[in-house]
Amino acid sequence: MRIDIIDTVEAFAAVRRNWDEVFMADPDAQHFLSWTWLNRYLSHRRRWFILALRKSEPGSPYLAFFPLRLQTKANADGIFTDEIIMAGNFAADYTGFITLPDYEQQAITGFAAYLRQERWTQIKLDYFSGPPGRSEALTRALQGPEVMFRNNVPRNEQQIDNTICPVIHLPDSWDGYLEQHMSGQTRQKLRRFLRKVEGGDEYRITMATPETIERDLDILFGFWRVRWTPIKGEGNAEKMIRASREVLMDCFADGNLDVPVLWHGERPLGVLANIIDRQKKAVLFYITGRDETWTTPSPGLVLHGYCIRKAISEGFRTYDFLRGNEPYKYMFGVKERQISCTLFRTRNGLNLGGLINPRSVRFVYERALDLYHSGKKPEAEMAFRQVLAAMPDHRGAEFGLANLLFERGEMSAAEASYRALIPRLADPVPVLLRLGDVHLATRRYGQAIQTLRKLCKLAPHHVEGRYKLGVALLAGQRLREAATVLAEAGRVHSDDRAKKFYAQKARDALSRIAFTLDPRPDSAFYPDLASFGGGPDIPHLH
Numbered sequence: 151m152r153i154d155i156i157d158t159v160e161a162f163a164a165v166r167r168n169w170d171e172v173f174m175a176d177p178d179a180q181h182f183l184s185w186t187w188l189n190r191y192l193s194h195r196r197r198w199f200i201l202a203l204r205k206s207e208p209g210s211p212y213l214a215f216f217p218l219r220l221q222t223k224a225n226a227d228g229i230f231t232d233e234i235i236m237a238g239n240f241a242a243d244y245t246g247f248i249t250l251p252d253y254e255q256q257a258i259t260g261f262a263a264y265l266r267q268e269r270w271t272q273i274k275l276d277y278f279s280g281p282p283g284r285s286e287a288l289t290r291a292l293q294g295p296e297v298m299f300r301n302n303v304p305r306n307e308q309q310i311d312n313t314i315c316p317v318i319h320l321p322d323s324w325d326g327y328l329e330q331h332m333s334g335q336t337r338q339k340l341r342r343f344l345r346k347v348e349g350g351d352e353y354r355i356t357m358a359t360p361e362t363i364e365r366d367l368d369i370l371f372g373f374w375r376v377r378w379t380p381i382k383g384e385g386n387a388e389k390m391i392r393a394s395r396e397v398l399m400d401c402f403a404d405g406n407l408d409v410p411v412l413w414h415g416e417r418p419l420g421v422l423a424n425i426i427d428r429q430k431k432a433v434l435f436y437i438t439g440r441d442e443t444w445t446t447p448s449p450g451l452v453l454h455g456y457c458i459r460k461a462i463s464e465g466f467r468t469y470d471f472l473r474g475n476e477p478y479k480y481m482f483g484v485k486e487r488q489i490s491c492t493l494f495r496t497r498n499g500l501n502l503g504g505l506i507n508p509r510s511v512r513f514v515y516e517r518a519l520d521l522y523h524s525g526k527k528p529e530a531e532m533a534f535r536q537v538l539a540a541m542p543d544h545r546g547a548e549f550g551l552a553n554l555l556f557e558r559g560e561m562s563a564a565e566a567s568y569r570a571l572i573p574r575l576a577d578p579v580p581v582l583l584r585l586g587d588v589h590l591a592t593r594r595y596g597q598a599i600q601t602l603r604k605l606c607k608l609a610p611h612h613v614e615g616r617y618k619l620g621v622a623l624l625a626g627q628r629l630r631e632a633a634t635v636l637a638e639a640g641r642v643h644s645d646d647r648a649k650k651f652y653a654q655k656a657r658d659a660l661s662r663i664a665f666t667l668d669p670r671p672d673s674a675f676y677p678d679l680a681s682f683g684g685g686p687d688i689p690h691l692h
Contacts, residue, residue: 151256154212156200157509161509162189164203168212174429175250178281180470181406181427181434182242188217190400193242195219195229198237199508203260209664214249214257222510228529230514230536231500232272232507236278241397242436243315243472244279244489254284262291268509269540272367273494277312277473285490292494296502299494306474307381313491314475316484317468324459331483340455343447347412347456351449351644355456358409363402366409367395369416370421373439394437408433410457412449417441424457431467433457454482505540515546527554543570549581561592579609586618590625598622613642614652620659629663636660 158164162185169185181187192198201216217237225232236245249257265273273292278285285373289299304312328337347353358366379387401407408424420440424433435457440449458469458564471479475486497503506514518533531554537547552567568585572578582605589598602619605612616639623632639656642649 151203151260152206153260154202154204156202156215157198159193162192162200165212165215169215169248169427169530172212172215172250176248177251177281178284179244179248180244180279180430181425181432182238182247183215183217183248184246184427184429186406186429187242187401188237190404191238191397192217193671194396195237197221197513200237201247201261201264203249203257211456213253214247214261216247216257216261217535219526220507220509222506222513223497224245224517224533228532229500230510230517230533232269233272233274234265234268234270235274236276237608239274239276241393243277243436244624245275245277246279247283255287258284258287258291260290265292266294266502268444268503269501269503271496271499271501275490275492275494277489277491279487279489285492286690289492295379296496296498297494298497299492301490301492304491308476310474310476312473313489315473315487315489316471316475316482317487318457318458318470318482320462320467320469324461324462327458327483330517332481335433336451336481340451342484344455344459345454346447347452352414355380355453356411356413358402358407358411363399363409364413366421367398367423369411369418370409370423370437371395373418373421373441374437375439377439377442397424398425398436408457408460410453412453419444420453422453422457432470433461433466434470434472436472458482481512496630506536508540511537511541511544515544518547518550522550522553527557530554543574546574549584552581553584556588556591561588564588577608579605579612579615582608583612583615583618586615586622590622593625595622595626599626599628613639613644613649613656615658617652617656617659620656624659624663634665635658636663 156165166185166189170254172177173184192351197220199218199220201218202212203214203216204210204212218238219235219237221233221235222230223233233409236242238245239470247257247261274287275288278288293299306312318327318331319365321330328341332340347355356362356366364432371394374581375387378390382390392666398407398409402409406426406428408426409421409423411421412419418441423436423437426433435454438450438453447679460521461469469482471484471491501507514533515537518530518537521530521533531551534547534550534554537544541547548567548571552564552571555567556564565585565588568581571581572585575581582601586598586602586605589595598625599619599622602615605615606619609615618634620632620636620639623629636656636659640653641658642653644650
């Protein structure tokens with residue numbers, strides 16, 4: 151057996167048929183592990199990767215898939231550490247892997263072996279779903295002397311157990327459902343409410359269409375906002391609304407979303423959003439909102455009853471209330487499905503192997519640049535060094551450290567770093583510029599001229615480089631050459647902020663030396679001298 155890595159949109163698209171075959175063969179696979187759902191969700195995410203198990207023979211089909219994602223953050227000491235999470239976290243109520251039933255143990259063994267040799271501080275198997283024993287077997291396989299783990303039960307503000315998932319196994323008929331799953335009182339109430347809604351003009355239920363989906367989701371989240379913002383806080387509530395809306399619109403675009411709205415006249419009373427898993431014949435109740443001031447008929451009871459009846463008539467097998475054991479779900483005659491949350495963490499709180507994950511190199515480098523440009527130089531240095539430890543030939547991180555040496559005044563070390571970089575770069579211009587800065591700062595003007603001429607030959611329109619070459623020539627008392635170079639830099643007109651800045655500096659420098667030249671240059675030499683700020687008050691250099 152071998153593990154391949156799928157981590158591009160193209161590679162994921164290429165395995166769709168194979169994925170669907172495994173998905174349909176796994177009796178415990180659910181919609182949040184379907185190719186269709188992941189294809190949309192992962193398109194909005196970075197640094198996801200999928201472990202794909204197959205036999206070693208070339209061209210053999212995949213037998214199991216484990217979609218994962220990487221997160222990286224700095225700890226209290228400024229050290230970046232990595233966390234492997236389930237690919238669908240923050241949107242999927244269920245996570246896990248899919249496998250052909252005959253290869254489940256090989257999948258667990260292979261996936262665990264791969265993860266044990268990865269670099270991470272934490273692995274979160276949040277809301278892991280599967281048959282009894284799958285989570286426990288994976289937990290045992292991931293254990294080791296450097297790793298500790300714990301199981302936990304996430305609870306929300308109402309102390310709801312989010313590892314319990316109520317689900318209805320639907321019978322063949324609506325009457326059969328009412329008789330087998332509901333109490334007599336609830337059954338009578340639901341029948342009465344549905345007759346009231348469907349038997350007159352006072353109430354109606356609409357289903358979202360392409361023309362109404364935005365309006366209907368606005369209604370849903372408007373109700374949800376009123377109910378949950380006081381509990382979750384405005385910032386968290388709005389973040390959850392944005393994330394949920396993205397998921398629902400993706401499902402709607404794929405034709406896998408029902409949004410029924412209960413109306414009293416023109417007044418909306420309640421809305422459901424149900425994800426439709428057509429492959430597994432399951433309806434997944436994702437989110438609801440209702441008018442908290444309305445009492446009867448109960449919008450939730452009416453809408454769920456309506457959707458359960460519809461699901462039965464269309465041949466669906468399950469109506470899944472997803473995570474959470476809220477009491478109202480039990481009136482519909484549910485069975486409990488158990489999922490699990492397990493956290494693995496290294497004992498020293500650092501990545502296994504002491505290095506950042508290779509998939510995090512770009513992320514940490516980008517954070518290092520952010521830290522550098524925001525003035526947090528010690529933190530930037532630490533991040534650059536972590537990048538180089540993981541990827542010793544990372545030239546961007548080398549350049550960043552060299553710049554920090556220069557800014558600390560360690561000119562010899564900075565110069566050595568710049569010189570070591572130049573022959574290894576396809577485009578050495580940025581490094582030549584900083585090497586020129588070293589020469590200027592150490593008053594080696596001849597070397598500065600040589601370095602900056604090389605830069606200008608490679609990049610003739612580099613305004614900053616040409617300006618600094620003019621400065622070096624000026625410092626070397628080569629005034630006429632300096633004037634020529636500064637004039638060329640000053641003639642540049644650009645919307646680029648940096649180019650404008652250095653073009654103006656070139657014009658300012660030129661205006662200070664133009665009238666000291668002997669003999670004075672022909673007027674055609676400085677056709678725009680007036681616009682350079684020149685005039686009778688320009689001081690002469692002595």
